[in-house]
Amino acid sequence: MDRLRSRLTRRDSDSGADDEIRTDGGSEAPTGGGTFTRLKHSDAVQALPFWLPPALLMGLFVYGAASWNLLISLTDWSGLLQPEYTNLNLEMYTRMLSDASFIAAFRNTIVLLVAFTVISLAAGLVLAILVDQNIRFENTFRTIYLLPMALSFVVTAIFWSWMYNPSTGTINVVLSTIGLDAFTMDWLGDTRTRLAAIIFALTWQFSGYAMVVYLAGLRAIPDSHYEAAKVDGASSFKMYWRVIVPQLSAATTSAAVVLMVFGLKAFDFIYVMFGDNPGRSADILAVMMFRVAFSRSQWAYGAAVATVLFLMALAVVAPYLYMQYKRGDL
Amino acid sequence: MATADGTDQSGLAAYREEVDAQRAALYAVLGGLILFYLSPLWGGLTTAFKTQAGFVNTTPIVPPTPEWFTLEAWELAFATMQGGLINSVMFVVPATVLSAVFGSLAAYGLTKLSWRGQVGILVIFLAGVFLPYQSVLVPLRQFWSAVDLAGLLAFAPFLAERADLLELTITHTAYGIPICTILFRSYYKTMDDDMIEAAKIDGANALRIYRRIVFPLSLPMFAVALIYQFTQVWNDLLFALVLITSRSNYVVTQSLNELQGAMAQDYNLQMAGAFIAALPTIIIYVVFGRQFAKGITGAS
Numbered sequence: 001m002d003r004l005r006s007r008l009t010r011r012d013s014d015s016g017a018d019d020e021i022r023t024d025g026g027s028e029a030p031t032g033g034g035t036f037t038r039l040k041h042s043d044a045v046q047a048l049p050f051w052l053p054p055a056l057l058m059g060l061f062v063y064g065a066a067s068w069n070l071l072i073s074l075t076d077w078s079g080l081l082q083p084e085y086t087n088l089n090l091e092m093y094t095r096m097l098s099d100a101s102f103i104a105a106f107r108n109t110i111v112l113l114v115a116f117t118v119i120s121l122a123a124g125l126v127l128a129i130l131v132d133q134n135i136r137f138e139n140t141f142r143t144i145y146l147l148p149m150a151l152s153f154v155v156t157a158i159f160w161s162w163m164y165n166p167s168t169g170t171i172n173v174v175l176s177t178i179g180l181d182a183f184t185m186d187w188l189g190d191t192r193t194r195l196a197a198i199i200f201a202l203t204w205q206f207s208g209y210a211m212v213v214y215l216a217g218l219r220a221i222p223d224s225h226y227e228a229a230k231v232d233g234a235s236s237f238k239m240y241w242r243v244i245v246p247q248l249s250a251a252t253t254s255a256a257v258v259l260m261v262f263g264l265k266a267f268d269f270i271y272v273m274f275g276d277n278p279g280r281s282a283d284i285l286a287v288m289m290f291r292v293a294f295s296r297s298q299w300a301y302g303a304a305v306a307t308v309l310f311l312m313a314l315a316v317v318a319p320y321l322y323m324q325y326k327r328g329d330l
Numbered sequence: 331m332a333t334a335d336g337t338d339q340s341g342l343a344a345y346r347e348e349v350d351a352q353r354a355a356l357y358a359v360l361g362g363l364i365l366f367y368l369s370p371l372w373g374g375l376t377t378a379f380k381t382q383a384g385f386v387n388t389t390p391i392v393p394p395t396p397e398w399f400t401l402e403a404w405e406l407a408f409a410t411m412q413g414g415l416i417n418s419v420m421f422v423v424p425a426t427v428l429s430a431v432f433g434s435l436a437a438y439g440l441t442k443l444s445w446r447g448q449v450g451i452l453v454i455f456l457a458g459v460f461l462p463y464q465s466v467l468v469p470l471r472q473f474w475s476a477v478d479l480a481g482l483l484a485f486a487p488f489l490a491e492r493a494d495l496l497e498l499t500i501t502h503t504a505y506g507i508p509i510c511t512i513l514f515r516s517y518y519k520t521m522d523d524d525m526i527e528a529a530k531i532d533g534a535n536a537l538r539i540y541r542r543i544v545f546p547l548s549l550p551m552f553a554v555a556l557i558y559q560f561t562q563v564w565n566d567l568l569f570a571l572v573l574i575t576s577r578s579n580y581v582v583t584q585s586l587n588e589l590q591g592a593m594a595q596d597y598n599l600q601m602a603g604a605f606i607a608a609l610p611t612i613i614i615y616v617v618f619g620r621q622f623a624k625g626i627t628g629a630s
Contacts, residue, residue: 043443046536050439051451054432054507061504062458065466065473072468083472130360143619144364147371149626150615152565154583155604158590159370162377162390162597170373170390204367212623257460264462268567272587289464294572303468310465317460321453 066310073303083299092304102305104280105288108195109312112284113263116199116206120259121252123203124210129240131211132218142215146208153205153268160201161273164188188273191281198270198282206262210255217251218244257320264313285309378403378601385597403596407589407603413578414585415606421495421581422563425502430555432503433510434548438540440511441518442526452515458508467572470501474573494579498570502563509562510555513628517551518544557618558625561611582607 073092077083096102131141148156163170164187172184187197221244229239267286270278276291277283285305293302369391376393377385384398394400436455440448480493489496521544529539567583574580580588586607593599615622 042445043536044445044447047439047443047445047448050443050536050540051436052439054436054511055451055455057432057504058455058458058507061466061470061501062461062508063454065469066461068469068472069465072472127363130356130363133356135356135360139619141360141364143616144367146619146623147612147615148367150561150611150622151608152567152583152611154565154567154586154590155608156370158586158600158604159374161590162374162601163370165597168385168390168597170369173390204370208367209626212627216627261460261462265568267464268583271567271571272590275591286462286464290467290568290571293468299468306462306465306467309462313460313462313465317457321457325449325453 069303069306069310072300073307075300077300077303078298080297092301095301096304096308101280101283101288102285105283105285105305106308108282109264109284109286109309111195112199112202112266113260113312115196116202116263116266117256117259119199119203120207120210121255123207124212124255125214125245125248127207127211128214128218132215142211145211148205149208151205153266154272156201156205157269157272160197160204161188163201164197191279194278194282198266198273202263202266202269206259209262210259213251213255213258214248217248221247253320253323257316260316261313264309285312374601374604377597378605380598382596382598400598403598403602404606407599407606410589411582411585411603411606414580414582417492417495417579418564418582420492421499421502422560425499425506425563426556426559428499428503429506429510429559430552432507433512433555434514434545434552435540436507436511437514437518438544439536441515442521442523442539442544443536452511455508455511458505459512461505463505463568467568470569471572474501492579494574494576495581497573498581501569501573502566505569506559506563509628510559513555513558513625514548514551516628517548521547553618554621554625554628557614557621558628560614561622561625564611 071085071088072083074088074090075083075085076087076091127145131138131145135141151159162168166172166184166186166189169187171187175181175184185193187193225243225247226239229243234242264286266284267290270282270284270287271290274282274287276287276295278287285308289302289305289309292298292305373390376391379400380388380394380398381400381402384394384400388394388398440452440455474497479497480490483490483493483496525543526539529543534542565583567587570581570584574584586603589603590600
């Protein structure tokens with residue numbers, strides 16, 4: 001009965017068609033006794049021409065291509081021939097497990113993702129708290145900390161290759177100027193520091209992003225929470241650590257997911273710095289995939305490495321989306 | 331509470347001093363951070379204005395003295411990257427506009443018109459944002475070689491010669507749809523439905539409502555989506571590496587990468603090139619900072 005009452009049916013004198021107007025913001029498709037004309041004018045049908053073309057384009061390139069990639073990874077396609085989709089098997093995946101360069105790239109990918117995400121979140125949180133202290137020129141500070149986000153990986157890689165240059169780079173020059181000669185080194189040349197140097201430069205580029213997300217989170221916390229902590233005599237550090245940070249968990253989660261996705265896309269950055277072969281110490285799956293497939297024409301193997309990357313993204317994103325859905329944010 | 335007026339002047343002064351000291355420390359830290367965030371750009375800028383001998387013989391962060399000053403690096407970098415800049419403008423503009431339009435249409439169909447199953451479709455759009463591009467590269471190349479766009483466009487030589495760029499346009503449009511849809515969707519969620527309901531009662535169909543009401547109200551979000559997409563597509567290297575085969579179609583990130591590879595030790599040239607490539611996005615960022623921030627945080 002509710003449904004009946006909430007609907008008005010109006011006869012349109014021009015077209016003679018039934019138009020359904022819902023006053024409840026109607027969340028269901030017309031049911032029971034729906035004539036053809038009513039169906040034609042339902043929201044579901046009217047919505048089709050709007051979302052279907054983009055969905056098809058995206059479906060083809062995103063989901064179609066990802067599925068095709070999975071299929072290719074099950075073949076043994078290499079070289080100049082075309083792939084053969086008979087005799088599909090898991091050969092490429094078993095090959096991975098005994099490939100030392102895959103294992104190194106996998107390890108580096110995990111290290112890069114975790115370290116980059118954690119350090120960027122921490123740096124972003126500190127930046128956000130500092131900027132949130134009622135300072136003057138807040139906009140200027142924010143703008144400068146976020147500026148690296150506007151640059152491409154190619155540009156960032158060029159700047160940081162120069163910063164890390166052992167003789168003319170700013171880092172070593174500054175270190176020796178302040179008397180820390182002992183700490184100067186060939187940051188990108190030394191295999192022990194290469195991955196750390198990459199992570200540091202990526203943090204430079206993306207910590208501003210974490211700052212923006214945390215700032216929004218901080219501004220959403222009512223002043224009364226700060227005051228309550230102060231009345232309890234908590235020091236500033238304690239107040240943030242015990243009271244404020246726990247309330248930022250939603251911001252932390254969403255920033256972490258996005259940062260990990262940026263990390264997975266760090267290909268451009270490493271490719272510009274080292275070409276497609278940064279060596280065992282800094283090879284990541286994204287670069288290895290490109291090298292294996294596009295430089296060595298081992299297409300099926302490259303596709304298999306790509307599938308691992310896809311699964312890694314899925315492992316991060318699926319729980320996040322599910323959580324969002326549960327919270328009713330979708 | 332023993333703080334009646336005038337009884338504890340020295341304590342109050344000490345407290346004030348402490349607060350002032352804290353403020354000073356805060357600004358010192360914030361200023362130090364500015365140095366950190368700007369140092370690569372500042373160093374790059376000073377280097378780009380130095381001669382070869384200049385950046386070898388001077389401190390990197392010190393601006394060039396007249397003796398070392400030159401504009402040669404800028405001239406040479408611009409001459410080398412000119413083609414890439416033009417190609418990038420030619421494909422980035424349509425790719426940006428198309429994905430924003432598609433995103434707006436999709437978000438309208440998935441939020442302003444209510445029907446069963448829309449959340450499911452929306453999740454499918456949303457998940458597309460997080461796809462690692464590596465997992466589509468091989469099929470992407472297979473797909474575009476099978477389509478043979480250059481062959482299909484043989485009747486129009488201007489387009490056929492730029493088939494690579496057209497492939498890049500379509501590809502970037504497709505991959506821009508998920509994020510644009512999410513941006514518009516978050517905007518439409520907060521949009522007041524009264525006008526739309528009134529228009530429905532007046533018998534307006536969905537297209538008319540979009541054209542007359544939703545689209546004009548979406549213009550601020552179009553600014554956000556266009557800025558976001560422009561930055562992303564302009565800055566991309568990966569798809570260009572895979573899809574652009576002919577050198578005459580190289581885009582700006584590719585020509586900058588080439589410059590870097592070929593002139594590994596000519597830092598002044600590399601830095602000038604980096605600034606030329608980054609200039610459009612830096613200008614957009616400085617002018618439209620707020621929209622930029624809104625765009626990058628839109629997915630969270």
